[in-house]
Amino acid sequence: MTTVERTGITTPANGLLVFDTNLKSFYYYDGTTSTWVRINSDVNGRTNFKRIKSTDVLSTVLAAELVAGGNVKYKLNTNTLYEINGTVTFDKSIDLNNAYLQGIDSGDDILISGGNVFDGATGGTIKGLTIRSVGGKVFNISGPNTNTENLIFRDCIVANSASVGSVNNMGLVFLSIVQFSGNTTGITYSNINQLLLSNLGWFGNNTGTFETLTGTFGLVEKQGGFSAVNGTAVGFDVSSNPTITGDAVLESVVFTGANAVGYIKSYTTGTYNGYNFNNKWNIRSAGIPVETDAVAVGGVNLDSPYGTGVTTTLTSTAVKIAGATVPNDFFRASIGGADNRLKYLGSKKRFFTVNAVTSFRGTAASNTIYVFYIALNGAAVQKSKTYIFTNNATDVVAVPVQTILELSPDDYVEVFVQRYSGTSDMLTVSLSLFMR
Numbered sequence: 001m002t003t004v005e006r007t008g009i010t011t012p013a014n015g016l017l018v019f020d021t022n023l024k025s026f027y028y029y030d031g032t033t034s035t036w037v038r039i040n041s042d043v044n045g046r047t048n049f050k051r052i053k054s055t056d057v058l059s060t061v062l063a064a065e066l067v068a069g070g071n072v073k074y075k076l077n078t079n080t081l082y083e084i085n086g087t088v089t090f091d092k093s094i095d096l097n098n099a100y101l102q103g104i105d106s107g108d109d110i111l112i113s114g115g116n117v118f119d120g121a122t123g124g125t126i127k128g129l130t131i132r133s134v135g136g137k138v139f140n141i142s143g144p145n146t147n148t149e150n151l152i153f154r155d156c157i158v159a160n161s162a163s164v165g166s167v168n169n170m171g172l173v174f175l176s177i178v179q180f181s182g183n184t185t186g187i188t189y190s191n192i193n194q195l196l197l198s199n200l201g202w203f204g205n206n207t208g209t210f211e212t213l214t215g216t217f218g219l220v221e222k223q224g225g226f227s228a229v230n231g232t233a234v235g236f237d238v239s240s241n242p243t244i245t246g247d248a249v250l251e252s253v254v255f256t257g258a259n260a261v262g263y264i265k266s267y268t269t270g271t272y273n274g275y276n277f278n279n280k281w282n283i284r285s286a287g288i289p290v291e292t293d294a295v296a297v298g299g300v301n302l303d304s305p306y307g308t309g310v311t312t313t314l315t316s317t318a319v320k321i322a323g324a325t326v327p328n329d330f331f332r333a334s335i336g337g338a339d340n341r342l343k344y345l346g347s348k349k350r351f352f353t354v355n356a357v358t359s360f361r362g363t364a365a366s367n368t369i370y371v372f373y374i375a376l377n378g379a380a381v382q383k384s385k386t387y388i389f390t391n392n393a394t395d396v397v398a399v400p401v402q403t404i405l406e407l408s409p410d411d412y413v414e415v416f417v418q419r420y421s422g423t424s425d426m427l428t429v430s431l432s433l434f435m436r
Contacts, residue, residue: 006036048079054086069095073119076101084109084129093117093140096124096151103128106157116140116165123151123170130157137165139187145169147193158183166190168215174198180206191215197222202235204228204257209265212237220248229257237265244280247347255287264288272331279332279347291331293346295436298333300325300342302431309361309427314419318373318380321358321415323428333435336412342435343412352435354384356401356415359429362390368422372401375416381405387420396429407435 003022014031026039052061059066062074069075073092076082076099084103087110094101096118102125103109111117111129115136118126121143131138138161143149150172157179158164164180164187167173173189176198180186185208189195195217202210202225210227213220213236227235235255255263262276270278275289283291302323304310310323325339336343344352354374362368369389373380384403401415415433417426 048077049081049083051083051085052088054088056088058088058091066092068097075120076124084111086110087112089113090117093119095120095122096126096141097122098124098149100125100127101129102126103130106130106155118165121149123149123172125152127152127155130159131161132159133161133163133165135162137161137163139165139167141165141167141170143169143171145191147171150174153178157181163187167192172196175200179203180210182206184208186210186212188212188214189217191217193218195220195222197225199224200227201225202227202229204230207231207233209234209237211235212240213242214240216243216245217248218244219246220244221251222253223249223251224253226254226256227263229255229259229263231259232261233257233259234265235259235263238267238277239265241267241269241278244278248277248281250277250281250283250285253285255285275331279345293332293348293350296332296344296346296350296352297434297436298330298335298342298344299328299432299434300335300340301328301433302326302340302428304429306429309429311363312417312426312428314370314417314425316418316420318371318375318416318418320375321417321426321428321431323431325431325433338414340431340433341412341414342433344407344409344435346409349406349408351404351406352413353404354402354413354433354435356431356433357398358401358415358417358431359396359398361396361427361429362393362422362424363427364422364424365393366422366424367391368424369420370399370426371418371420372399373416373418374401374403374405375414376405376407377411378414380416380418390424393424 001018006018012029016029018027027036030037065074073095075095076097078098081100089112093116106128109129112132114134117133117138119140149170152174154176160182163185164183166188168190170192172194173192174196179201181203183206229235264276266276267278277291302325312322327335332346334343372386374384386401388399
């Protein structure tokens with residue numbers, strides 16, 4: 001009997017035994033408690049479950065879902081598990097509607113569509129399938145942008161599709177252990193609060209742009225896996241300058257392949273010469289430059305012709321050494337709009353080793369003691385204090401100054417000097433300031 005027929009029996013006899021064809025279990029009727037008891041378990045099996053086999057007629061098996069989708073797509077039942085068994089070709093798109101769609105073996109359980117496979121404004125969970133869109137997109141999902149919709153896509157293969165598609169305006173998008181093979185173009189993510197990409201494999205037979213980010217993201221984490229980028233393909237595109245309000249990580253992803261132009265289509269603003277991302281990103285992946293606050297660096301120098309120099313008028317109070325400095329190498333740092341200055345432009349505070357060396361002469365033939373400092377945000381740092389003594393105006397003296405400082409974003413360092421005793425000012429011949 002079906003479940004409806006069994007439960008519809010009027011005054012069943014105590015001990016009546018029935019095989020339920022829906023739940024595939026024997027039940028007996030307990031007249032003492034007036035309940036049906038499952039023989040092989042005291043817990044009934046899942047009722048919100050449908051198995052879709054390769055031999056099924058979809059319009060029959062998914063008749064209710066077709067009506068719910070307005071006869072233009074299959075709108076799945078929320079919180080219902082749909083199992084794909086074998087190769088199933090869908091004639092219309094699927095609206096996930098926060099359902100669960102899965103196969104047991106992605107090698108045997110295959111979902112094919114001539115157009116878009118997943119189409120709608122809701123999320124859901126997809127796992128254990130091979131998915132193919134012959135003439136459309138695998139994903140065409142655009143949520144309400146209220147951080148309420150989540151899409152989980154894992155343990156799957158996306159193969160030989162016209163486009164992997166687009167996922168927009170979602171709260172959470174989580175892809176894990178997914179293979180992409182033979183797709184004409186990849187996927188675009190837009191306006192997602194939490195984007196998590198774990199161990200994705202993009203094979204070298206994919207073309208176009210594999211992954212594109214546009215819009216605003218709360219956080220992005222792409223970790224593990226590989227992208228084999230050949231020909232004119234692009235592995236990762238951030239050229240629209242996506243906004244990251246939290247943090248972004250690209251870690252332990254191997255970028256490889258015969259692409260002479262580059263694996264990354266980089267930010268067009270906010271990055272550095274020879275690099276790809278802005279200061280919100282932490283990049284540690286093979287095949288592309290390392291970009292993190294930990295490798296922030298900057299240097300400036302002043303170099304006057306021998307026999308000349310730049311005068312700094314000294315007092316008993318520390319002042320910045322005068323002179324026009326030339327910027328050298330910079331990453332997540334700048335001159336901060338001034339000479340003899342290095343400004344930290346990372347997103348998190350960190351410790352730096354700050355080094356400075358200056359060569360100078362006194363301006364008067366008198367015994368003078370000078371005190372040099374590294375300065376932080378315009379104030380001399382006492383722990384960096386270095387003394388030196390001169391006794392004439394002809395010798396050129398070199399002074400190294402070094403310290404370790406914790407810098408927050410937009411903090412800056414400079415080289416200061418004061419006259420401790422004597423009357424001489426200072427004529428700077430050269431100055432180098434470096435932090436890393």
